[in-house]
Amino acid sequence: MSKTIDKTTVKHVAHLSRLELNDKELETYSGQLAAILSYIDKLNEIDTKDVAPTSHAIASLKNVFRKDVLKPSIGAKESLKNAPATEGDFFKVPQIIEGK
Amino acid sequence: MNYETVIGLEVHLQLSTNTKAFCGCSTKFGQPPNSQTCPVCLGFPGSLPVLNEEAFNYAIKVALALNCKIQDLIKFDRKNYYYPDLPKNFQISQYDMPLSYDGFVDISSGAKRKRIRIKRVHLEEDAGKLMHPAGENYSLVDYNRGGMPLLEIVTEPDLSSPEEAYDYLTKLKSILGYLKVSDCDMEKGSLRCDANISVRPRGETKLGTKVELKNMNSFKGVKLGLEYESKRQVAAIGDNEKLVQETRLWDVEKNITVSMRSKEEAQDYRYFPEPDLVPFVVDKITIEKVRKDLPELPEAKTDRFVKEFGLSEYDANVLTSDVDFAGYFETCARSYKNAKTIANWLMGDIMAQMNTRNAGIKELGLTADGLVALLKMIDSQAISGKMAKEVLLEAIETKKDPAIVVKEKGLSQISDSSKIEEVVSVVISREAKTVADYKNGKKAAITFLIGQIMKETRGKANPGLVNEILKKKLGE
Structure with missing residues (x-):
């Protein structure tokens, strides 16, 4: 079964990932995404009638906890080391104000 | 036309564990920016979250206190969205298999009692804090709050007035206070509340267009915001305006709600199972033990x-x-x-x-x-x-x-009758004219005499005794 992904969908997905695509790229990716999804669709051909659903690869592993014990943080200096922009001990990002 | 208001509330509660939900960073409030961060809560590649057992136990405790059922298989999911308060571009939350569901809280609104159904209580991580320096074209991010354990407590749309919403919040906070799982401090943001509100003609069963109301920083703010919003919606319908589904912010200064004018496209969070966290199962015996140990x-x-x-x-x-x-x-x-x-x-x-x-x-x-x-x-x-x-x-x-x-302050009252008798005698002999007035039938004159006695004792005489002794002496 082959899938088709229209350009509007590709545009939407690209926006959700904050990617800017030009027309040519939209064309390319709609084809590629369709091919990928068709390939994944092959999984539907497998009979899973007797297989219990799971969300994880290691079905037997459950309840992995850690104790509520403090561990040293790495500190602001180390945290900010690779940040593209900082101010004082803050990460600096393009202006984000909700509603504006 | 007669309208009714339909309200559902969503409360976010920071759990007062020592460490964050998925890493060992401190949850202490008011620390220097980004001082409580690590590769896990900053979402560095290769880091792996591990759930804080205490946060999970607190969540179960709250769920049971709110009469919820515990999910047989509890799973975490990634909620994807791009916003700088999330360093990973997703929030670890819960989608289709939340920790608990189907609970209730009984409230009393005035003399009326009402059961408010709890849709779900789930565990997630908090986001970082954004600051917007005035006059600048950038924002600053502090991730100390990012990754703190957060409970989301969601009601069904069972609240039918702003007062009921207020009463529910008061009751919920009271219960949470008993459980000692959070400091429930709205000013510090450890308890936050969003509301969904719509109106519909009384008797109508279909829900009206709902508005999500945010930015209310106190229970009173929630009540005021909902009051304003319900009136605004009824007026809009009266004016034949079309209500739109939107998010509005409560403006505490102006006492109005304003549209956030967010993009009209529906939120698309593309939830999927968090592959880094395995599922959780709480056996019946443990559930019953926690239930039994509730305060x-x-x-x-x-x-x-x-x-x-x-x-x-x-x-x-x-x-x-x-x-x-x-x-x-x-x-x-x-x-x-x-x-x-x-x-x-x-x-x-x-x-x-x-x-x-x-x-x-x-x-x-x-x-x-x-x-x-x-x-x-x-x-x-x-x-x-x-x-x-x-x-x-x-x-x-x-x-x-x-x-x-x-x-x-030398405030001890004089209840020694002999001492009071002394003072009473002094005043009676000094205020002979007033005493005569009293004896001639001007009964109100006694108030002046009592005043004089209290003045003499600097207000310390036992008023009952003064009254009794004075009347006795005057009656002689």
Whole structure:
């Protein structure tokens, strides 16, 4: 079964990932995404009638906890080391104000 | 046309664990920016989250206290969205298999009792904090809050007025206070509330267009915001305006709600299972143990206070609304017999002080022993009730023990009748004219004489005794 992904969908997905695509790229990716999804669709051909659903690869592993014990943080200096922009001990990002 | 309001609330509660939900960073409030961060809560590649057992236990506790069912298989999911308060571009949350579901909270709105259904209680991580320096074209991010354990408590749309929403929040906060899982401090943001509100003609079964209301920083703000929004929606329908599904912010300065004008496209969070966290299962025995170990909750305590101390249901309700307040009352009641007197003082002068000072009973600094000592001084007539009120105020103001305040101010009441008789005699002989007026039938003259006696004793004479002795002497 082959899938088709229209350009509007590709545009939407690209926006959700904050990617800017030009027309040519939209064309390319709609084809590629369709091919990928068709390939994944092959999984539907497998009979899973007797297989219990799971969300994880290691079905037997459950309840992995850690104790509520403090561990040293790495500190602001180390945290900010690779940040593209900082101010004082803050990460600096393009202006984000909700509603504006 | 007659409209009804339909409200659902979503409360976010920061759990007071020592460390964050998925890493060992501290959750301490008010620390320097980004000082409590690590590769896990910053979402560095290759880092792996591991769930904090205490946060999970707290969540189960809250879920059971809110009468929820615990999910057989609990799973975490990634909620994807791009916003700089999330360093990973997704939030670890829960989607289709939340920790718990189908609970309820019983509220009393005025004399009415109502059951508010809880849709779900789930565990997730908090986001970082954004700051917007005035006049600049950038924002600053502090990830200390990012990754803190957060409970989301969602009601069904069962609330039918802003008052009910307020009463629900009060009750919920009371229960959460008893569980000691959070400091529930709205000013610090450890308890936050969003609301969904719509209106519809009374009798209509279909829900109206819903508005999500945010940015209410107090329970009163929630009530005011909902009141405004319900009126706005009814007016809009009356004017044949089309209501749009949108998010609106409560403007606390202007007392209005304003549209966030967010993009009209539906939110698309593309939830999928968090592959880094395995599922969680709580066996029935553990659930029953946690349930059994829950503390006595406000309702049960109210019933007990009525039975054990003979209080009215109203008094018991007020006293049990806060766990510390209830505890304080019980401590007093252990060493002082008249429970109603304690209740009156707590709900009167002491609560008034708590409100003016915006303080809890603990912050007020008045010990239960101190209050009991004060009450006993009134009983033994060492001080009058009026004096006691002044002493209480002074004790709270100076953080001194009431007994010490009485001593320092020389406030002890004179209840020695021979001493009072002396003063009464002095005043009677000095104010011969007034005494004559009284004897000639001008009964009101006695007030002046009492005033003179109180003045002589600097207000310390036992008023009952003064009255009695004066009348006796005047009658001679």
